[in-house]
Amino acid sequence: MNATDKKPHVVILGGNFAGLGSAQKIRQYAGDAVQITVLDRKDYLLFVPNIPADVFENRNPAMHQRMELRDVLAHDQINFIQAEVNAIDVDSEVVHITPNERPGAAAVTLSYDYLVVALGNRLAFEDIEGFAEFGDSVSDLYLGEQLRQKLHFGGYKGGPIAIGSARFHQGDGAKGLEPYPGGSIPDALAACEGPPVEVMMAAAHYLAETKQGDPSKIT
């Protein structure tokens, strides 16, 4: 693709599971009828679900849970821009971005014909009482590595462990989305159940292995 290409421009904000999956599916269904650009502040896919396994098995997740995005996207003729998304102007059909490889880069405006927003969520750690003082998380590389250090290098002092996942809204009830199964995204108010169960079992195993207690410490 080049700057003079007049094909409709699909811009996808976010390059993790939703962004990468959207880009590949759009290429599959639309063929070369569109040009596609993916934007993300980082140029790798982060395999979030595997962070707990690395943390409890004493591996730094940053060394294992990343996949380079650029080659994968280039394989499907999808452009990639590493940039911070600052704002979306729906009326003008542009996105305001700042390339972030080096500090001080000038902000840029990128126009689109179709826009996919796949920027993930914002976790509200500040809403969890006591989190700042006692909390840990396996939701990203930084926090996962902090917990690994605590568990395997003497930071855990043997106190009770509470494991949880806050409730959240997923889906917005949107209709008319065929061929999406059922034609709508159901609105579900639910907590993410898989990771807490996984972390609970890993924590019980950790306590037994390190002779620091049994599962009765875990709530």
Ligand SMILES: Cc1cc2nc3c(=O)[nH]c(=O)nc-3n(C[C@H](O)[C@H](O)[C@H](O)COP(=O)(O)OP(=O)(O)OC[C@H]3O[C@@H](n4cnc5c(N)ncnc54)[C@H](O)[C@@H]3O)c2cc1C
């Ligand atoms: C411990 C754990 C285990 C999990 N296990 C599973 C599982 O087994 N199965 C499952 O289906 N799900 C699981 N999940 C949930 C899953 O990880 C998320 O649903 C998934 O990561 C969401 O993907 P996403 O692409 O929508 O958002 P994200 O993965 O959050 O990606 C958003 C992307 O947008 C980028 N971005 C955000 N804001 C900006 C900005 N302003 N400018 C530029 N880029 C930006 C980010 O860098 C990121 O790459 C688990 C989650 C956790 C924490």
